[in-house]
Amino acid sequence: MVERAVSELSPGMVLAADVLTPGGRFLMPKGTVLDAGHLKSLTAWNLAAVVVTGDAAAAASPTSRPGPEAEGLPAEDREAVAAVVRERFGAFDTAGEAGAVLFRLAVDREIRKRQAAGPEPVQAAVAEDRCRRPAEAGALGPLTPDVLLRDEPKLVSPPEVYLRINDVLRDPASTVEDAADSIRHDPSLAAKLLRLVNSSYYSRTMRAVSGRFPAKVDSLSRAVVVVGARQLATLALGVSVLPLFQDIPPNWVNMRLFWEHSVGCAAAAQAIAAATGRVNAETAFVAGLLHDIGRIIAFKQAAAHMGTAMRQAEAESRPLYLTEREVLGFDHAALGGHLLQKWQFPTNLEKMVRYHHDLEEPLFIDEPAVIHLADIVATAMGWGGSGNRRMPALDADAWAILGLTGGDLAGLVPVMEARLGETMRSFFPDHQGPP
Ligand SMILES: [Fe+2]
Ligand SMILES: [Fe+2]
Known part of the structure; x- marks a missing residue:
């Protein structure tokens, strides 16, 4: 593990630690194999140095990022995977800056999926999707x-917990305790939020703020401190309506x-x-x-x-x-x-x-x-x-x-x-x- 100035990094080096922006936002995970895009991002964020692994072989080769060949997929299977992705992209412009990147990443992901689960899931998903198509209706008039x-009926009015959270969000004088209280009445919502806040995304943010590995967030009051009162209430707003649509x-x-x-x-x-x-x-x-x-x-x-x-x-x-x-x-x-x-x-x-x-x-x-x-x-x-x-x-x-x-x-x-x-x-x- 060695600290390197961003200006000295080259494609193929592997991050040995998560990278955070100067403001403490999570940017890239540990284990990322750097490519030209990553290097541009690190430079754009004005970061001085990052920690990379001491793996000389990985650092020396700009092509060390595992590609289709390295992952041992036969050429015809690679082409089949690319065809699945091409179908999904349809008329999307893959020559443009975003399209070219997304197409490459999408092919990489399909290959990883196929290697993890065999070729069936890709085709099975398509088949399932097709067999669920509804019968075509006759003449249909527009709706509103x-x-x-x-x-x-479930959608005529929002759930009660939602109304309490929305009150907190709309009231500029609301406090941290108001935010926690509005959620506390719904144990299932509170449990979902705590699981969300304990995910590594917020753990990283917390580590950046406190400079140490955070303890598990086990109460809503602590969740409010980690995420922020308004931010937690906003997350709660979204999560509180999910069960309606699951039902x-x-x-x-x-x-x-x-x-x-x-x-x-x-x-x-x-x-x-x-x-x-x-x-x-x-x-x-x-x-x-x-x-x-x-x-x-x-x-x-x-x-x-x-x-x-x-x-x-x-x-x-x-x-x-x-x-x-x-x-x-x-x-x-x-x-x-x-x-x-x-x-x-x-x-x-x-x-x-x-x-x-x-x-x-x-x-x-x-x-x-x-x-x-x-x-x-x-x-x-x-x-x-x-x-x-x-x-x-x-x-x-x-x-x-x-x-x-x-x-x-x-x-x-x-x-x-x-x-x-x-x-x-x-x-x-x-x-x-x-x-
Ligand atoms: Fe969508
Ligand atoms: Fe949409």
């Missing part, structure tokens, strides 16, 4: 978001895959928010978690319309949100945003959900841009699925506003993936990978 929400089994989507996609988007949004400073990281996390809830409602309440929209999307190789607009008269993002507005969610959170596929409104582009990119990363990487088989196109203005480079993205994706696994296990204790 209000009609869909009115017919689902509405939609007819045509695999719920485990749906939540894996949502948690993946949340993890990605949190990392993008922390790296770009565009929005509070916890707000981005919750917006990512809830960004596609409109689709659960639509699958449940308008199954025939969604069946038509899915068939149309597949036949025309287009993203599902575009055919939703044609068949339903609005897309799942507008429906989710409508629900969050009715429930008086914080406005920025509602807008991040409502506009994640619609960045033409210049007033709202900054914050939704975080979810827009996070959704694309989660879809590109094959983290779960929300019924959408094709990646939506990346909005050029959103990418420009976030100010990330392809190298930044390459450095962030392993962080997001680690966070996805941790969060899935904290929400769903019986969750076993991948990831």
Whole structure:
């Protein structure tokens, strides 16, 4: 283990310790094999030095990052994996800065998945998805978001604990104890939050703040200290509504895959928010978690319309949100945003959900841009699925506003993936990978 100045690092070196930004935010995990993108990120953050392993062989070779050949996959299997990923990318521009990075990382991940579980899971997932398609409906008229929400009694009003937490968030005079109290009344919510706060993401933050390895966070009062009162209340807001959607089994989507996609988007949004400073990281996390809830409602309440929209999307190789607009008269993002507005969610959170596929409104582009990119990363990487088989196109203005480079993205994706696994296990204790 040796400390090296960032200017002396070269691709192939391996981090021997987690890297934190000067502000104490988690940047890269221990074990990262540095590539050109990571080096750019470390330089951009103005870090003086990092600790790398003393593995001379790894440090000497710029190609020591395990690639497909090193992992021993036959060439024809590599091509089959690339074909699966190409199908998912559809018309997505893989020549652009973000697309090229995401395509490479997505192929790497499919290879890792295949090596861990054999070739069947990749094909089985496709087969399961296809056999769940609803029958096509006949002539369908457009609906309204209000009609869909009115017919689902669970959604007419938010859960009680949510209202208490929202009161705390809306009251600038609320205290740390108010935040803990609002959550304490719901033991299952409190347990989920404590598991989340005990994940290594917050452990790292705590270590950066206190300079030592943190003790387990075993009380809400301590959780408030680690995460911050408003941030914990924001996380609680998102987590408090999850059971509502777990209790509405939609007819045509695999719920485990749906939540894996949502948690993946949340993890990605949190990392993008922390790296770009565009929005509070916890707000981005919750917006990512809830960004596609409109689709659960639509699958449940308008199954025939969604069946038509899915068939149309597949036949025309287009993203599902575009055919939703044609068949339903609005897309799942507008429906989710409508629900969050009715429930008086914080406005920025509602807008991040409502506009994640619609960045033409210049007033709202900054914050939704975080979810827009996070959704694309989660879809590109094959983290779960929300019924959408094709990646939506990346909005050029959103990418420009976030100010990330392809190298930044390459450095962030392993962080997001680690966070996805941790969060899935904290929400769903019986969750076993991948990831
Ligand atoms: Fe979406
Ligand atoms: Fe999504």
